[in-house]
Amino acid sequence: xxxxxxxxxxxxxxxxxxxxxxxxxxxxxxxxxxxxxxxxxxxxxxxxxxxxxxxxxxxxxxxxxxxxxxxxxxxxxxxxxxxxxxxxxxxxxxxxxxxxxxxxxxxxxxxxxxxxxxxxxxxxxxxxxxxxxxxxxxxxxxxxxxxxxxxxxxxxxxxxxxxxxxxxxxxxxxxxxxxxxxxxxxxxxxxxxxxxxxxxxxxxxxxxxxxxxxxxxxxxxxxxxxxxxxxxxxxxxxxxxxxxxxxxxxxxxxxxxxxxxxxxxxxxxxxxxxxxxxxxxxxxxxxxxxxxxxxxxxxxxxxxxxxxxxxxxxxxxxxxxxxxxxxxxxxxxxxxxxxxxxxxx
Numbered sequence: 437x438x439x440x441x442x443x444x445x446x447x448x449x450x451x452x453x454x455x456x457x458x459x460x461x462x463x464x465x466x467x468x469x470x471x472x473x474x475x476x477x478x479x480x481x482x483x484x485x486x487x488x489x490x491x492x493x494x495x496x497x498x499x500x501x502x503x504x505x506x507x508x509x510x511x512x513x514x515x516x517x518x519x520x521x522x523x524x525x526x527x528x529x530x531x532x533x534x535x536x537x538x539x540x541x542x543x544x545x546x547x548x549x550x551x552x553x554x555x556x557x558x559x560x561x562x563x564x565x566x567x568x569x570x571x572x573x574x575x576x577x578x579x580x581x582x583x584x585x586x587x588x589x590x591x592x593x594x595x596x597x598x599x600x601x602x603x604x605x606x607x608x609x610x611x612x613x614x615x616x617x618x619x620x621x622x623x624x625x626x627x628x629x630x631x632x633x634x635x636x637x638x639x640x641x642x643x644x645x646x647x648x649x650x651x652x653x654x655x656x657x658x659x660x661x662x663x664x665x666x667x668x669x670x671x672x673x674x675x676x677x678x679x680x681x682x683x684x685x686x687x688x689x690x691x692x693x694x695x696x697x698x699x700x701x702x703x704x705x706x707x708x709x710x711x712x713x714x715x716x717x718x719x720x721x722x723x724x725x726x727x728x729x730x731x732x733x734x735x736x737x738x739x740x741x742x743x744x745x746x747x748x749x750x751x752x753x754x755x756x757x758x759x760x761x762x763x764x765x766x767x768x769x770x771x772x773x774x775x776x777x778x779x780x781x
Contacts, residue, residue: 447543449532450768451525452579452761453559455510456601456624456731458490461529461765467758468532473601475520476506482576484519489527493513496557500753502622512602513576514555514620516773518562525566526554540569544578545758546767547779549617556781569604573779574767575617576600576760577607580729583763586752587613588777593717595722597750598760599732601622604702606709608717612776616713629656634694635671636646636700639684643673651691653738657740658699696714699738703745710746725749 450461453473458614460469476496487504488496496506509520529541543563545594547556556573576732577596578588586594595605598605601624608616628648635641643651668685675682685710706726710718726748728739733756741749753759767774 446453447533448544448768449529450485450544450761450765451511451528451563452555452576452764453521453525453545454601455508455603458524458528459530459761461530461761461768463566463765463769466765467761469528470758471528473510474506474508475517475524476500476504477520479502482491483657486523491526493688494646497646502673510602510620513600513605514551515562518558521562522565525563525568526618529567534586537766540567542572542768543568543616544572544574544764546579546764547575548603548619549575549577549607550619551779553576553781556779559779562616563604570773572768573781574764574774574777575607575614575779576603576730577603577605578596578609578614578777579604579761579763579767580759581607581609581727582766582774582777583761584729586727592724593602593713593720595709595721595726597702597726597728597736599702599728599730601731601758602624604703604705604730604732608709608713608719610717612755614777616709618705618709620702622698622701622705623730624649626650626701627656627695627732627735628700631656635673635684635686636748638690639686640676641671641673641682641684642676647671654697655688657688657692658695659734659737660687660692675712681737695735699741700728700745702732702766705741706742706746706748710748725751728752729756731757733757737754 452459458473472494474493476488476493477484507520508516560571577598580598582594589610604620605619606624644723672683726751739750
């Protein structure tokens with residue numbers, strides 16, 4: 437299927453424009469950029485000026501004076517701040533092309549499975565305003581399937597569940613077409629919120645979004661280890677009873693308990709998808725398993741948890757975080773073969 441792979445370095449770009457992170461793929465080079473989806477502005481004489489994008493801007497979250505604003509412009513996989521997204525894409529184009537201002541690349545961007553026509557058009561217009569000469573859109577779970585290397589063109593049902601920062605996208609693909617697609621507004625950010633709420637309600641301590649994300653990445657688990665080695669998780673924040681900084685020590689069981697509800701919502705979405713497809717497709721999926729991608733797939737024991745909840749086995753690729761970006765890039769490299777999988781605006 438991928439017989440038109442670009443043999444030379446291209447000026448064109450594929451962008452996985454995520455709620456938490458943005459990845460950029462260039463044909464002939466692969467993934468060249470991976471940055472947090474954060475923009476920092478300073479207000480001078482009533483006008484906003486970009487002072488940082490990506491990792492530099494993320495380091496400012498919660499630590500800025502009144503004159504500086506940090507923005508996470510993507511919410512639930514769609515644009516929440518048009519100007520910030522435009523500036524972010526401009527920054528990525530300059531970074532990829534060594535700050536050459538005359539580059540006008542073709543850009544392919546992935547969008548959530550249930551993005552509305554208005555939301556899709558906003559993504560297209562932001563990229564065009566940032567300097568793209570042509571913009572293509574592809575659904576995130578479809579891009580993930582291509583990135584894994586699944587046989588999406590064959591008469592065989594394939595299900596992909598992509599757990600990103602803002603949305604969990606579910607798609608069933610067969611014969612090069614999308615049979616079923618759905619987005620759940622429960623994903624990585626909801627996992628962070630669940631950890632924050634659990635620690636606030638049960639331990640009377642307030643922690644920030646960045647701390648919750650760190651806990652999830654370093655010590656997060658969907659199932660507490662039975663009879664396993666106890667890991668101490670040191671959490672620093674503000675004691676809500678005393679109003680002063682403090683530290684508590686939790687274990688994996690606490691994090692697993694905190695994530696119970698958002699993981700149940702993801703499992704419910706998968707069950708609904710399985711109930712709404714034809715028996716032949718369900719049989720294919722039961723035989724092959726469900727393919728789990730996105731940053732959420734890195735949560736320890738999540739595939740085991742979801743398998744218990746749905747009764748279907750889950751497969752996690754070697755690099756689930758980059759599957760969508762790689763698939764978006766391969767779709768750009770093979771536009772003629774991929775036209776039926778692209779999204780109309």
